[in-house]
Amino acid sequence: MIRVAIADDQALIRDAFRSLVDAASDLTVVGEAADGVEVLGILDRTEVDVVLMDIRMPRIDGLEATRRVLARHPQTRVLVLTTFDRDDWIYDALAAGASGFLLKDVRASQLTDAIRTVAAGDALLAPQVTRRFIERALAARAEPPADAADVPLTARETEVLQLIAAGLSNQEIAERLVIAHSTVKTYVNRILRGLDLRDRTQSVIYAYEHRLVRPESLN
The missing domain is CATH 1.10.10.10 (Winged helix-like DNA-binding domain superfamily/Winged helix DNA-binding domain)
Structure with a gap:
């Protein structure tokens, strides 16, 4: 079972992601966070395989949270999801150690497949996207x-x-x-x-x- 934590400042988004993840037989949500501080607390208390990480969050944003998560818990994979298609954020997220980057308009099957991909240790970005960014x-x-x-x-x-x-x-x-x-x-x-x-x-x-x-x- 792949253990997933969801970090997003919008409760509606967290609820939607939880429904999609929990509907998959091999995935389970073990925690939700509204900001980077909360997601760090979850990982300090619970084993997490993949974090679905928003970028724009209060207190600690997703980029800094990614750096801190991977410094404390290097075995955890971070999959960044955002509505903002910005090249600099994508590069910064990957440089911080994120294993992939998705926009929030992905289909349910794409999201669950992405979680499985990064949990297995693989990169997520398609080659043409990687080259451009x-x-x-x-x-x-x-x-x-x-x-x-x-x-x-x-x-x-x-x-x-x-x-x-x-x-x-x-x-x-x-x-x-x-x-x-x-x-x-x-x-x-x-x-x-x-x-x-x-x-x-x-x-x-x-x-x-x-x-x-x-x-x-x-x-």
Whole structure:
């Protein structure tokens, strides 16, 4: 059973999400919070697998709450949901450690599938969305991007990381490189461990920041 906490300052939204989550046989809501302070309290008292996190909340907003949640409870996954389609917030949420980002107009099945996806440790954003948001955010940054030469990976690990950033699943990477699915999983684990990254989403950000992949090369 996947344990879910809902953080949103609107009770109506929390009620709607609770109904959708509890309707799934493999999901259950273990707590609700109206702000970042409350969601931190829930996680300090209860084991939570996935937090559905709003961004605009009082006292502590969703971005700061995400940072604090993952600092205290690194095993927890955060799925950010908002009505605001802003590139800078999406990048900041992912950089803070969120495993995915959805707008609140998703269908019920998309929401429950997203919860299962991030609970399993996978990234959520579609590759074309990832490219648009991260490239725009990086272009707006004052500091120059990091150098690809500084990446402490083997040639094969770098190739796997580039394919992850392109949005390929482990199975698709295995087919592209003509290697076993289990071998791809080994490479992914090595990449995350070697770069001290928590999940695939952060590996995508890393690939862009170190100029290992560019949008035009993935079209």
